[in-house]
Amino acid sequence: MAKILVNAVGDQCPIPVVKATKALGEVTEAGTVEVQVDNEIAIQNLTRLADSKGLKSKSEKINDKLFSITMEVTGPVAADGGEAVCVPDSRGDFIVAVDSDVMGKGSDELGATLMKGFIYAVSQLEKLPKAMLFYNGGAKLTVEGAVSVEDLKNMEAQGVEILTCGTCLNFYGLTDKLAVGSVTNMYTIVEKLSSARVIKP
Numbered sequence: 001m002a003k004i005l006v007n008a009v010g011d012q013c014p015i016p017v018v019k020a021t022k023a024l025g026e027v028t029e030a031g032t033v034e035v036q037v038d039n040e041i042a043i044q045n046l047t048r049l050a051d052s053k054g055l056k057s058k059s060e061k062i063n064d065k066l067f068s069i070t071m072e073v074t075g076p077v078a079a080d081g082g083e084a085v086c087v088p089d090s091r092g093d094f095i096v097a098v099d100s101d102v103m104g105k106g107s108d109e110l111g112a113t114l115m116k117g118f119i120y121a122v123s124q125l126e127k128l129p130k131a132m133l134f135y136n137g138g139a140k141l142t143v144e145g146a147v148s149v150e151d152l153k154n155m156e157a158q159g160v161e162i163l164t165c166g167t168c169l170n171f172y173g174l175t176d177k178l179a180v181g182s183v184t185n186m187y188t189i190v191e192k193l194s195s196a197r198v199i200k201p
Helices: 015-025 040-052 108-123 136-142 149-157 166-171 186-195
Strands: 002-007 031-037 056-063 066-073 094-098 131-134 161-165 182-184 197-199
Touching: 002 015, 015 031, 015 040, 015 066, 031 040, 040 056, 040 066, 040 149, 056 149, 066 149, 094 108, 094 136, 094 186, 108 149, 131 136, 131 186, 136 149, 136 161, 136 166, 149 161, 161 166, 161 186, 166 182
Parallel strands: 002 031, 094 131, 094 197, 131 161, 161 182
Antiparallel strands: 031 066, 056 066
């Protein structure tokens, strides 16, 4: 299985997309193309490139100055599509607040499935939220083993702030299990909720 690593750290758009497109064109067998960049906007544009070519992609924020997107390929990639267009920041002016690990009332099993679908749907929006807040039972969605962690990591890599209530993590015994985003407090949660339009599942 081929693995191609593209270093586009320090490059401004459209260079990361150009480099990724060139690497994809060199693929002759199943494998992955990983592109490393230093900003969220590049990840957003590279995600669009992957989507335009029908490729499954996974992005991750490694640290404040390093982001990575990995595209899965099954063979030669068509040259059409994926034009190197620099698109502005795709984050919107709203916040998503999640206070439970299930969506709605009734069956918790169904609610867990609905919540997974809700978070995935948010990750596919044309305009991503500025931030996602997780508190009370919602704190269980940002820890190791949670089903939506990869979707949340993809959004974090594109600049979405993922914040989880520290008191809530402590209450559920999950303080050391946080897998995405950062720990926050009630003051910040109130500040975020009062500063933008809020969507709740």
